[in-house]
Amino acid sequence: MKGFTLLSVVLCLSTCHLVFAFRDGLLDNGNFEQAPNASDLNGTIVLKPNAIPKWRVSGFVEYIKAGQKQGDMLLVVPEGYAAVRLGNEASIKQSLNVSKGMYYSLTFSAARTCAQEERLNVSVAPDFGVLPVQTLYSSNGWDSYAWAFQADYSVAEILIHNPGVEEDPACGPLIDSIAIRALYPPKATRDNLLKNGDFEEGPYVFPNTRWGVLIPPNIEDDHSPLPAWIVESLKAVKYIDAAHFSVPHGQRAIELVGGKESAIAQVARTIIGKTYALTFAVGDASNSCEGSMIVEAFAGRDTVKVPYESKGKGGYKRAVLRFTATAARTRIMFLSTYYHMRSDDFASLCGPVVDDVKLLSVRKPRRMA
Structure with missing residues (x-):
């Protein structure tokens, strides 16, 4: 993983809106473990815009502690001691110094509370995306999401906003563990015409979590948190790490968690009439995902279905799709034929897991006389 050194000291503007130096990892008080003063709370309700250290809030924001209940419902705090809940039209924001023109990815955890169709508006001006959080991919009660942006200015104002308006103003998603990572655009090489084929370049993964990071569809995000790849589907894909999952190659891979609604794609430069080999690994993440799996790989008009019998304990197989290019640009895509549950x-x-994707031109075999 590439990292950043400390770029600058903490500044205080005329409004005392703090601007923090950039570094890979949690934002300052990104896990909300530094609590507001008791005098700045009315029960759980945050009373002042700067009550939560390092953050500015607006609207109906609550400071929720682990184990807290709302009626008979236990409010799930994804990690540690506390989280914030964003009620009607509520938001939290923090500013930090970044490099203009650079790409970054935010990772944060979110849990739905009252409403079924909760959404989050994530923005760093002028980029924004509305992420739906109604689909729960894990039984933890929460998921971690990634969202990317390109810095147009030297100071990025990170804002997470709940655009919902419910009858109960307290209804809204819980937010916890907000982190950032700089993204370095990968390049194609002589060894691989695809960029980031091993998925090593991607969003920040929390070191002590076992549920991976969801990368939302490209319709929700103009800049992919998975450089060079597009999540070309209705559902998210999951970014997993070797510390907590079985990964065929390197430290990162992609788990296709939404059947045919969960697909990744990349467009590669090709030469019409040339023959190419698309090689890749298919396996399981060692997360008790068992059964008969099929990964469908596409290269332009050509396709192959790769079966994989998973015992849910890790492992993988290699596959290849040979094709002749019919265009100067060929769309490479992967999806899972079936839905699976742990x-x-x-x-x-x-x-199924996909990893170590390579595209190379090959010589056509000579025909026997």
């Missing part, structure tokens, strides 16, 4: 947890979506 055998030890029927509330958690899972699926």
